[in-house]
Amino acid sequence: MYEDMVTARYYEERLQEEYLEGKQPAFDISAGPIPGELHLAAGHEASGAGVCIHLRDDDTVTAPHRPHHVAIAKGVDLKRMTAEIFGRETGLGKGKGGHMHLFDPDVNFACSGIIAQGCPPAVGAALAAKKRNTDSVAVAFLGEGAIDQGGFLESLNFASVHDLPVVFVVEDNDWAISMPKERITDVEDGSRRAEGFDMHGARVDHDDACDVYEAAEEAVGRARDGNGPTLLEVQVHRRMGHFMGDAEGYRPDADVERHQARDSIERLAADLRGDGVDEADLEAIRSDAETRVDEAIEWAKEQPEPDPEAAHEDAFTNPPNGVTEEEPAIAAGDGGGDD
Amino acid sequence: MAQTQVSERELTMSRAMVEAVAHEMRENEEVFLMGEDVADYGGIFSSTDGLREEFGYDRVMDVPIAETSYIGAGVGAAQAGMRPIVELMFVDFFGVAMDQIYNNMAKNTYMSGGSVSVPMVLTTAVGGTYNDAAQHSQTLYGTFAHLPGMKVVVPSTAYDAKGLMHNAIRDDDPVVYMFHKRLMGLGWMPAPDGPKTGVPEEEYTIPFGVADVKREGADATVVTLGLHVHRALEAAEALAEDGIDAEVIDLRTLTPLDTETVLESVRKTGRLVVVDEDYRSYGVTGEIVATAAEDALADLEAVRRLALPDVPIPYSRPLENEVLPGADDIAAAVRDVQ
Ligand SMILES: Cc1ncc(C[n+]2csc(CCOP(=O)(O)OP(=O)(O)O)c2C)c(N)n1
Numbered sequence: 001m002y003e004d005m006v007t008a009r010y011y012e013e014r015l016q017e018e019y020l021e022g023k024q025p026a027f028d029i030s031a032g033p034i035p036g037e038l039h040l041a042a043g044h045e046a047s048g049a050g051v052c053i054h055l056r057d058d059d060t061v062t063a064p065h066r067p068h069h070v071a072i073a074k075g076v077d078l079k080r081m082t083a084e085i086f087g088r089e090t091g092l093g094k095g096k097g098g099h100m101h102l103f104d105p106d107v108n109f110a111c112s113g114i115i116a117q118g119c120p121p122a123v124g125a126a127l128a129a130k131k132r133n134t135d136s137v138a139v140a141f142l143g144e145g146a147i148d149q150g151g152f153l154e155s156l157n158f159a160s161v162h163d164l165p166v167v168f169v170v171e172d173n174d175w176a177i178s179m180p181k182e183r184i185t186d187v188e189d190g191s192r193r194a195e196g197f198d199m200h201g202a203r204v205d206h207d208d209a210c211d212v213y214e215a216a217e218e219a220v221g222r223a224r225d226g227n228g229p230t231l232l233e234v235q236v237h238r239r240m241g242h243f244m245g246d247a248e249g250y251r252p253d254a255d256v257e258r259h260q261a262r263d264s265i266e267r268l269a270a271d272l273r274g275d276g277v278d279e280a281d282l283e284a285i286r287s288d289a290e291t292r293v294d295e296a297i298e299w300a301k302e303q304p305e306p307d308p309e310a311a312h313e314d315a316f317t318n319p320p321n322g323v324t325e326e327e328p329a330i331a332a333g334d335g336g337g338d339d
Numbered sequence: 340m341a342q343t344q345v346s347e348r349e350l351t352m353s354r355a356m357v358e359a360v361a362h363e364m365r366e367n368e369e370v371f372l373m374g375e376d377v378a379d380y381g382g383i384f385s386s387t388d389g390l391r392e393e394f395g396y397d398r399v400m401d402v403p404i405a406e407t408s409y410i411g412a413g414v415g416a417a418q419a420g421m422r423p424i425v426e427l428m429f430v431d432f433f434g435v436a437m438d439q440i441y442n443n444m445a446k447n448t449y450m451s452g453g454s455v456s457v458p459m460v461l462t463t464a465v466g467g468t469y470n471d472a473a474q475h476s477q478t479l480y481g482t483f484a485h486l487p488g489m490k491v492v493v494p495s496t497a498y499d500a501k502g503l504m505h506n507a508i509r510d511d512d513p514v515v516y517m518f519h520k521r522l523m524g525l526g527w528m529p530a531p532d533g534p535k536t537g538v539p540e541e542e543y544t545i546p547f548g549v550a551d552v553k554r555e556g557a558d559a560t561v562v563t564l565g566l567h568v569h570r571a572l573e574a575a576e577a578l579a580e581d582g583i584d585a586e587v588i589d590l591r592t593l594t595p596l597d598t599e600t601v602l603e604s605v606r607k608t609g610r611l612v613v614v615d616e617d618y619r620s621y622g623v624t625g626e627i628v629a630t631a632a633e634d635a636l637a638d639l640e641a642v643r644r645l646a647l648p649d650v651p652i653p654y655s656r657p658l659e660n661e662v663l664p665g666a667d668d669i670a671a672a673v674r675d676v677q
Contacts, residue, residue: 027527030469035656037471087470087655098472098654113474114432115404148403151435176404178380184403245527250379308661315650 001053001209002272002282005045005265007289008069011078012040014297015068015085019244027245033301034085036098038244041069043207043237046264047171048073050212050234051139054220060108060125060138062118065100066171067111070141076104078296088303095306096314116142116149119168123155126164126223137165137223144233145176147190156231160199165223167216168231173238178250194231203233207264210271237262346537351524353385355497355538356462359504360387360424362542364394367422370508373400373409374426374462383428384464384523406436410461414443414513417459422508427463430479430517444513445488457513460504461489466519466566466616469528470659473651478565480517480615481622484593489513490547491593495522495568498536499591502545509544519565519616533569548595552604556586559673560604562627563614564590567664571614574669585673593623601627602635609640610676614664619646641676645669 015038022032029035041048044066052073055061063070071081077092084091085099092104100113108125112118122140129136146152147170159166170190174181187193194201200222204211212234219230237259241248248256269282313319350358364370372387372394378401381388391399402409406427413425427433433440440461447455467476484491490512494500500518507514522534553568554575561571568589575585586604590597605611611631613624624644631639645664653659 028529029527035470036654037475084654087658091655093654095655095658096473096651096653098470101472101474101654113472114435117435145404148405148408149435150405150407176375177383178376178378179401179404183401305657306655308657311653311658311661312648312650 001049001213002268003285003289004049004052004073005209005268006286007293008045008048008072009042009265010286010290011072011293012042012068014293016040016244018297029245038099039066039242040240040244041066043239043259043263044171044173045069046207046209046212046268047141047169047234047236050209051167051169051216051220051232053213054216055139056136057107058134058136060122060136061110062122062138062140063102063109063111064115064118064142064146065111065113066143067100067102071102071104071109074109075107076102076109077106078292079299080104082296082300083303086300086303087305088300089306089310090303091300094310094314116146116152118142119152119155122166123159123164126159126166126229127162129165130162135165135224137167137220139167139169139220141169141171143176144170144172144174144181144190145179145184146170147193148184153193156193156197156199156229159229160197163226163228165226166229167219167223168229169216170231170233171236172233173236175238175242175251177242177246189233191231191233199228200230201233202230203235205235207234207236207262209264209268236264346539348538348540349535350497350501350538351530352494352497352500352518352534353388353523353525355501356386356504356518357388357390358538359501359542360508361390361393363422363505363508364390364398369420370422370424371398371400372424372426373402373413375402375404375428377401377426382426384518384520385525386426386462386464386518386523406432407439410436411439411443413459413461414439414447414457417457417513418447418455422458424460424462424508427461429475430463430465431474431477433463433479433482441486445486448512449488456511458511460507460514460516462516462518464520465517466521467652467659467663468521468566470654470656472654476652476659478517478519478616480564480593480617481626483515483517484623484626485621489515489594492516492547493564493591493593494518495565495589495591496534496536497538499545499551499589501538502543503547503591505542506544506547510547517565521566522569531566531569531573533572545591547592548597549591550597550600551589551591552586552600553589554585554587556584556608558584558608559610559612559676560586560588560601560608561612561614561669561673562588562590562601564593564623565616567614567616567669570664570666571669573666574673577666577670578673583673583677596626596630598630598634601630605631605635606638609638611639611641612643612645612669612672612676614669614672615646616663617646618649619644620649622646643672643676645672
């Protein structure tokens with residue numbers, strides 16, 4: 001867990017540097033090597049790491065617009081993820097998806113930038129597991145701002161009615177862009193929404209990775225053993241603006257300081273030291289993580305940009321005749337899609 | 340015909356929109372605004388900047404991220420006689436709430452045999468050009484204009500944005516007001532030259548269904564809207580250097596559509612290029628070409644369409660550049676029809 005958390009934190013620090021290149025002194029979102037929106041997850045690491053440590057490659061994870069910490073904990077290919085964020089040809093989506101739309105089928109990881117819309121596909125993956133009689137599970141991550149969305153509430157109901165092996169993980173960072181939590185819900189403990197669907201609900205009130213670990217162990221175990229879904233809410237902290245470039249004029253200074261002061265990574269490091277882990281060992285984990293991240297970023301930056309013509313490919317798995325100029329027809333016998 | 344702009348005072352498009360909204364809110368207690376991040380943030384694209392400070396949280400409401408509920412609530416409040424302005428942050432998010440938009444907002448007047456009115460404005464940000472990928476970059480002009488029952492407005496300048504907004508709020512029908520992010524005058528997303536224009540302090544309305552000839556010309560008609568009005572004007576400047584005189588028509592509203600202005604121009608030039616940032620198939624370009632073919636076939640010598648090829652909008656810069664029509668592409672299309 002510690003390794004996943006420090007990897008995620010350092011990864012995002014490096015992405016932030018790269019993102020700001022070309023955007024200074026005047027911030028222009030379309031400038032620099034990484035344009036578009038970038039949502040960093042600094043302060044969210046405990047939930048990604050504490051949950052995904054219980055998952056296997058054949059378990060499905062769907063992540064929202066703030067995905068990197070979850071992707072890293074799930075074992076998404078770091079180099080190809082980075083290449084995707086830089087819009088390169090060898091990226092996970094050949095440069096077509098970008099940072100909010102990362103797909104790594106090798107570890108069953110997917111993203112959506114539309115709020116709560118990763119929930120129904122996670123339910124679908126759980127449904128497939130149940131129909132096939134496997135013991136794989138699905139986990140949907142979402143923010144506390146997303147828990148009013150129909151797609152989430154309908155998914156809770158579906159999962160509960162069908163006893164599906166799915167865990168909904170709500171990352172409560174108190175903010176939905178500029179809207180404080182109390183402006184969008186009257187229910188402070190989001191896991192209580194589970195009651196309305198007669199499913200298990202639990203909340204970890206602080207971002208202590210060990211507590212997340214335990215709560216997630218129970219939830220994932222319940223799903224894997226065929227005992228149905230869980231709604232798990234984890235208190236996390238948004239240490240930065242909603243997206244890069246967000247000046248956070250709406251956020252009280254005291255709140256920023258409070259969130260900066262509590263850091264799940266430092267907390268876990270302190271716990272590990274308390275348990276007798278050597279500082280040298282922690283340092284070795286950190287420096288390995290940094291090496292891996294630096295290598296991934298260097299590798300990604302060396303990758304070629306996609307050929308513009310590639311924009312016309314991949315809308316279909318089995319392109320109808322004439323859809324792409326390069327490959328107008330599928331060769332005979334080359335799998336029509338129904339074999 | 341091109342608007343004569345009397346005002347010396349220049350505003351960005353977002354300031355012009357906000358000015359019209361504030362004016363209507365002052366005049367009419369029934370006008371209120373709701374959406375995500377519209378209060379303290381002032382709208383992610385500054386579309387509601389400063390309104391909470393003047394009108395307070397009761398009339399400028401942040402809402403839960405649950406578009407079905409608050410867009411549907413807009414419909415209900417409008418049917419109760421209020422005049423809500425409801426913001427959908429990015430048009431791409433319409434999917435989670437389309438039922439309220441299309442099956443209630445757009446259909447209730449008809450299904451009630453005209454006994455129910457839905458005087459609401461749905462504002463929404465559209466457009467790409469900054470690599471935000473397939474779920475945050477669409478324009479979807481054609482999607483909304485295809486569905487009957489709502490008026491669809493797409494301003495391209497501050498002057499038009501204000502006049503069209505006054506009209507939208509006063510209109511007794513549901514209006515979808517689609518503003519292009521790249522035109523708003525945001526510090527973090529620089530606008531091309533053009534959308535910042537003179538805007539009179541006093542109120543004025545621009546009627547729906549009146550296209551604006553943003554540039555007169557004799558050799559080809561370029562019909563477009565939104566950001567691409569400015570791309571087309573840039574192309575026209577380049578073409579002028581080669582002695583090709585392009586006329587640029589800004590549709591300004593898709594429903595109602597000013598077919599007369601388009602036809603008049605096509606009859607004059609005989610050559611039509613339609614430019615749209617939306618998908619090509621079944622969209623605005625097809626609609627305009629069909630209109631010209633139906634009513635001015637004899638005058639038409641050549642036609643070109645420029646729009647997004649039918650693929651989702653890619654993230655990476657070279658890929659996005661490939662699919663979004665640029666000024667060069669427009670100039671090439673106009674040359675092509677000469
Ligand atoms: C359906 C939909 N509505 C609105 C948005 C815009 N949006 C993106 S992130 C966000 C806030 C999400 O807050 P939360 O779920 O708490 O996650 P956090 O960003 O705090 O991690 C909003 C409103 C969206 N992407 N999709």
